[in-house]
Structure formats: structure tokens, C-alpha cells
Amino acid sequence: MSVSRRRFLGTGLAACAGVAGAYALTSLLPTGAVGAAAAGDAAAAGDAAAATSPTPSAAPTYDPHAHSWAFLVNTTRCIGCGRCVDACKNENNVPDDPEYNRTWVELHVVENDGTVLVTSPDGGIHGFPPEPPELAASGATASQAYFVPRLCMQCDNPPCTSVCPVSATYKTPDGVVLVDQERCIGCGYCVLACPYGARYIVPSGGRMPTGQPGVVDKCTFCYHRITKGMRPACVEVCPVEARLIGDLDDPTDPVAVAIRTGRTSVMKPELGTKPRVHYVGIEGEVG
Amino acid sequence: MSRIRSILHRAGARIGRPSSPLGSVKYAGVAIGLAILLVAALAVGAVAAATFYDQYGAHQERNAQAWAALTPQYAAASSECAQCHATEYGKWAGSRHIAVSCQTCHGPLAEHVATAPVPESAAAIDAAEAGAAPAPSLAAGVAVVPPTDALCTVCHQKILGRPADFPQVDRAIHYAGTSCLQCHDVHTAIAVPPPIITHSLVNVPECTACHGTTATNGVKAMPAGHQPSVDAICLSCHKPKGDVSSPGPIQTQVP
Numbered sequence: 001m002s003v004s005r006r007r008f009l010g011t012g013l014a015a016c017a018g019v020a021g022a023y024a025l026t027s028l029l030p031t032g033a034v035g036a037a038a039a040g041d042a043a044a045a046g047d048a049a050a051a052t053s054p055t056p057s058a059a060p061t062y063d064p065h066a067h068s069w070a071f072l073v074n075t076t077r078c079i080g081c082g083r084c085v086d087a088c089k090n091e092n093n094v095p096d097d098p099e100y101n102r103t104w105v106e107l108h109v110v111e112n113d114g115t116v117l118v119t120s121p122d123g124g125i126h127g128f129p130p131e132p133p134e135l136a137a138s139g140a141t142a143s144q145a146y147f148v149p150r151l152c153m154q155c156d157n158p159p160c161t162s163v164c165p166v167s168a169t170y171k172t173p174d175g176v177v178l179v180d181q182e183r184c185i186g187c188g189y190c191v192l193a194c195p196y197g198a199r200y201i202v203p204s205g206g207r208m209p210t211g212q213p214g215v216v217d218k219c220t221f222c223y224h225r226i227t228k229g230m231r232p233a234c235v236e237v238c239p240v241e242a243r244l245i246g247d248l249d250d251p252t253d254p255v256a257v258a259i260r261t262g263r264t265s266v267m268k269p270e271l272g273t274k275p276r277v278h279y280v281g282i283e284g285e286v287g
Numbered sequence: 288m289s290r291i292r293s294i295l296h297r298a299g300a301r302i303g304r305p306s307s308p309l310g311s312v313k314y315a316g317v318a319i320g321l322a323i324l325l326v327a328a329l330a331v332g333a334v335a336a337a338t339f340y341d342q343y344g345a346h347q348e349r350n351a352q353a354w355a356a357l358t359p360q361y362a363a364a365s366s367e368c369a370q371c372h373a374t375e376y377g378k379w380a381g382s383r384h385i386a387v388s389c390q391t392c393h394g395p396l397a398e399h400v401a402t403a404p405v406p407e408s409a410a411a412i413d414a415a416e417a418g419a420a421p422a423p424s425l426a427a428g429v430a431v432v433p434p435t436d437a438l439c440t441v442c443h444q445k446i447l448g449r450p451a452d453f454p455q456v457d458r459a460i461h462y463a464g465t466s467c468l469q470c471h472d473v474h475t476a477i478a479v480p481p482p483i484i485t486h487s488l489v490n491v492p493e494c495t496a497c498h499g500t501t502a503t504n505g506v507k508a509m510p511a512g513h514q515p516s517v518d519a520i521c522l523s524c525h526k527p528k529g530d531v532s533s534p535g536p537i538q539t540q541v542p
Contacts, residue, residue: 003315015322062355079449081442083391090395091360107448127441128448130457135447145448170347180350224357233361233395239387239442240453 062227067174068248069221069276072255072264073149076281078242080105080147084234085125091222091233093207098122100200102219103151103234109135110144110283148282149243151234152177152198152219153267153275160190160199169216175248175276176221184215191216195271221245362396365389374413375474383476392438392473439467460497461506494521 088094088103105124109117109132117140119132124147135142154177161169161177168183169190179190181202191199204213222232226245230236235243246255255278258264264278362368368389369376379385390396436458445455462470471478495515502508509515 003318008315008318012318012322015326064351076450079442079453080446083441087361087390087395109447127444128446130444130446132447142447146450147448167347170350172347172351176351178347178351178354180346183346183350220354222359223351223354225359225361225363227355228359228363230359230363233359236361236363237388237391239384239391241386 064173064227066249067226069154069175069226070246070248070255070259071151071154071221071277072244072246072258072280073151073277074242074244074280075146075148077240078105078147078149079240080107080124080128081239082124082127083237083239084149084243085123087233087237088219089125089207091225092220093209094217095203095206095208097203097206098125100203100217102198102217103149106148106150107132108146108148108283109142111135111138111140112143113140115140146281148279149234150196150198151277152194152221153196153273153277154219154221156274156276157272159193159195159271159273163189163193165189172223176223176226177218178220178223179216179218181210181212181215181217186214186216188216195268195273196275358397360395360397361390367396371412378472378474382474384474392434434468434473436467439471439473460492462497463492494518494525 082105085101085104088101089096092102094100094102101123104120105128106118106120107124107128109119111117117132117134117138119128119134121128128147154175156171156175158169158171158177161167161171164170165187166183166185168180168185169177170180171177186201188201191201199216199218202208202213202215202217209217222230222234225232231245232243235245244255246253246259248256248259250256258280259278264280265282266275266278267282365376365379365388376389379389393399440458443455445457449455467473495509497506498509500508500515
């Protein structure tokens with residue numbers, strides 16, 4: 001067998017071009033295609049888990065690019081029963097300690113002189129007393145009082161993700177801010193960066209959302225529920241429809257309509273965080 | 288290393304004599320070997336590059352899928368409860384409490400389903416719920432919150448901050464010491480007070496605070512011929528059945 005210099009160089013060049021071309025093609029593939037393979041793996045793992053679980057544990061058909069989640073809190077309806085706080089803890093394995101909450105309810109009392117008293121006994125999980133003891137102690141009278149349910153704002157411009165040194169907290173294509181608790185190093189920068197106090201560091205012992213202590217946890221809009229077509233647990237149990245979840249990609253969704261037509265407000269709009277949690281009936285001092 | 292050098296040396300030595308059949312074979316072997324090495328290096332590099340540069344996006348996508356794969360505890364809708372509890376569900380479905388999910392009061396369904404014994408029949412469930420038969424499910428430790436007054440008052444106690452149009456009562460003067468369930472059916476949300484409501488006579492306000500000259504909050508007014516008076520006068524005729532200081536409900540009666 002004889003190989004000419006021309007043939008050697010030609011064949012070698014073609015082989016190199018082929019390899020380079022193949023690599024270029026893999027680079028051009030959208031990351032979704034790589035993720036789709038991973039999704040297949042996850043779905044297979046989910047099916048294995050589903051065999052021993054009464055409920056489906058994976059949503060293989062869910063497309064995060066086809067949804068845009070938003071939340072509407074109607075403070076004119078909230079009765080401060082605290083069922084949402086209780087349901088959130090049960091659903092997400094949030095620590096029992098009242099200092100750790102993914103959602104909580106505050107009572108805002110505007111006193112006659114304009115000062116605002118904010119109380120949230122145990123995060124509101126057991127409801128509220130007929131009148132906050134602080135109000136009786138100060139001798140002031142209330143000119144206005146209402147309950148304000150709180151949760152992560154799922155900001156479109158989130159300060160928390162910017163400060164994370166290991167990119168453990170991030171934004172999903174459907175608008176939810178999540179924390180990778182296996183990657184989180186528990187430095188707490190995001191806890192400080194959040195202007196809404198929505199984050200906490202999971203204490204060891206007791207209930208832990210992913211069984212991992214020392215990492216940051218926060219509201220996920222019940223990501224495991226909304227990706228299965230279910231409402232978040234707090235929305236499911238709210239007896240007065242003060243909490244609603246909606247999809248901004250669905251033009252007929254009542255929450256989307258309410259937000260689009262500007263009948264809602266957000267907390268601390270001056271910070272430019274662009275919250276996805278909108279409120280009805282909050283005053284300027286709420287935040 | 289010396290082997291490679293010798294191979295290269297021999298290959299270089301053959302370049303000047305391409306017509307030699309033996310030299311061509313060796314030359315081709317070296318070329319193919321180098322090409323395979325190049326392809327392998329590129330392939331390894333491509334795989335490494337794909338996982339390294341995509342890492343920040345890929346780990347987040349995997350993590351989002353891990354969150355999505357968690358198992359819900361609360362059922363998607365109250366209709367799931369109707370599979371076993373059709374009678375109570377039917378009452379609730381047509382009531383003012385329709386906006387209140389079963390799980391708002393009774394807690395998450397998943398644990399209940401996991402621990403509840405398989406019911407014998409719908410009739411057995413109805414009987415147990417009506418109190419006519421012992422509930423086997425409760426004996427088995429099923430995680431369902433039984434109805435208590437605290438569950439009523441967590442929403443319906445009159446407190447500061449509650450919207451004015453929401454139905455609420457002050458339990459201190461609304462049949463204090465009496466169970467809500469004595470008058471109210473929680474599933475229909477209809478109050479059907481019995482002719483005589485038993486209530487404690489301790490830790491309650493003056494009789495006339497509730498039993499005034501007009502009926503308020505559904506509390507029976509004093510008869511037309513009565514004059515508002517102090518408790519001692521009322522109790523001289525409306526004798527308590529039993530010890531007035533006992534915390535339990537005491538029925539009053541006219542001798």
C-alpha cells in the first residue's frame with residue numbers, strides 16, 4: 001500500500017475538518033438539548049421514585065419556557081388566620097421554629113399619629129390576638145389595620161442571585177428564584193442582600209427542606225406543585241382567596257389581567273427589583 | 288520516548304524514498320496513529336469543553352428539575368377527598384364554605400391517605416363521621432385534624448385587622464364556654480341552634496351583656512316582660528343545673 005504526500009495531507013485535513021465540524025455542531029446545539037438528556041435521566045429517576053410514592057414525583061412534560069409565574073396577594077381579603085404559614089411548613093418541611101419561614105403574615109397597624117406598628121407573632125402561624133399587646137401598651141389607637149402575607153418576591157432583577165459567590169441561587173426561565181442547596185456554601189450574602197427578608201439559613205436538627213442544614217432556603221412558589229399543574233400549598237388552603245398564583249404567559253389568567261391592567265402594586269418599587277409578587281391594598285409604608 | 292524518537296527518525300529517513308513499499312506502509316501507519324491521537328484528543332477536549340462551559344447553566348437546570356420532582360403533601364383540590372367522603376363533600380360543595388379547602392382545616396391529604404385504613408364502605412365512613420360508629424381511622428392514628436373550636440375561631444374570632452365584611456364574633460360574649468359545633472355545622476356553614484344552648488356560667492360577662500332586650504349576634508333576647516338586671520336577680524329564677532363554678536357547660540332552667 002502506497003500513500004502519496006498529497007493523499008496523506010488531503011485525508012488528514014479532511015479528518016481534522018470533520019472533527020472540528022462535529023465539535024462546532026455540538027457547540028451550536030442549544031443548552032436545552034443537553035438539558036433534555038438530563039431531563040430524561042431525571043424523569044427516569046422520578047419514575048423509579050413514583051413506583052413507591054402515591055403521587056407523581058416528576059413532571060417530564062413541563063416546559064419552563066412556556067410559563068411565567070406571578071403571585072397576587074389581596075390584603076383587603078386576608079383575615080390573618082395563618083393557615084398559609086402552617087400549610088407552607090407542612091408542604092415544604094420548613095423548620096418548626098417560628099423564626100424560620102418561607103412565608104409569614106404580618107399585622108400592620110397604622111396608629112392615629114401615623115406611626116406603623118408591625119407584628120407577626122410566630123409568623124402568624126397560630127393566628128393573631130384580638131389586639132397586639134404592643135398597641136395596648138403604647139396607649140395608641142389604631143386608625144387602620146390590615147394583614148400582609150409575606151413571601152419571596154421572585155424578583156426579575158434579584159439582588160440575591162447577583163451576590164452569590166458560587167452561583168447557587170439563580171432564576172429559572174419561568175420566573176422563580178431557586179437555591180441549589182447542594183452547591184450553597186451558606187455564606188449568607190443573599191440573606192443580607194434580600195430587601196424583603198425572604199431568606200433564612202436552615203438550622204440543623206428538626207425539619208429541613210432538603211435534609212441539608214446550613215444552607216439557604218426560601219419560598220419556591222411550591223415549584224414541585226406549579227410544575228405539576230397544582231397551586232402552591234398556601235394558595236390551596238387560603239380560605240378567602242387572598243393568595244393567588246397566575247401565569248403571565250396566559251393572557252386570560254385573572255392574575256395576569258390584574259397585573260397587566262395596573263391594579264396592583266409591588267413592595268419597595270424604588271429598588272428596581274421588579275417583584276413577581278404583586279399586592280392589592282398595601283400602602284406606601286409597607287415593605 | 289526513545290522508541291517514539293526512533294520511529295520518527297525512521298519515518299523521516301523514509302521521506303526521501305517514497306517509492307519504497309516498506310517505507311510507505313510504515314509512513315502510513317505513523318500517519319494513521321497520529322490522526323487517531325488527534326481525533327481522540329479533540330473528542331476528549333470537546334466533551335470536557337461541553338461540560339465545563341455549560342456548567343453554570345446545566346447545574347441550575349438540573350437543580351430546578353430536582354425541586355420540581357419533590358412530592359406534594361397537599362392534594363391539588365378538595366375533590367380528591369370526595370372519593371371516600373362523598374356525603375360531607377356534598378354538603379360542603381353547596382355551602383358558604385366552598386372557598387375553604389378541606390385541607391385548610393383538616394391538614395395535608397398525603398399523610399392521611401398513606402396512613403388511613405382502606406374503608407369498608409362509604410356508609411361506614413358516613414356512620415363514623417356522624418359519630419354513630421367508632422371511627423377506625425382515628426384509632427389507627429390517621430393524621431386528620433378533628434374539628435375543634437380553635438379551628439373556627441382562627442378565622443371567625445373578632446380581631447383587629449380582619450376585614451369588616453368578614454363574618455366574625457367575639458367569643459367572650461358569643462356563647463362563651465359552648466362549643467361552636469353545638470349550633471354550627473361547619474360543612475354547611477349554617478347555624479341551627481338547639482332550643483336550649485348549654486353554656487358555662489363562669490368566665491362570662493353579665494347575663495344581660497348577651498341576653499339584652501333585643502337579639503344580637505343570634506343570642507336569644509330576654510323575654511319582653513323582663514327588666515334588665517344584675518346576675519344575682521337572673522340566677523334567682525334561672526337556676527344552674529349543677530355547680531356554677533364548674534368549667535363545663537351548665538344548663539340553666541326555670542324551676
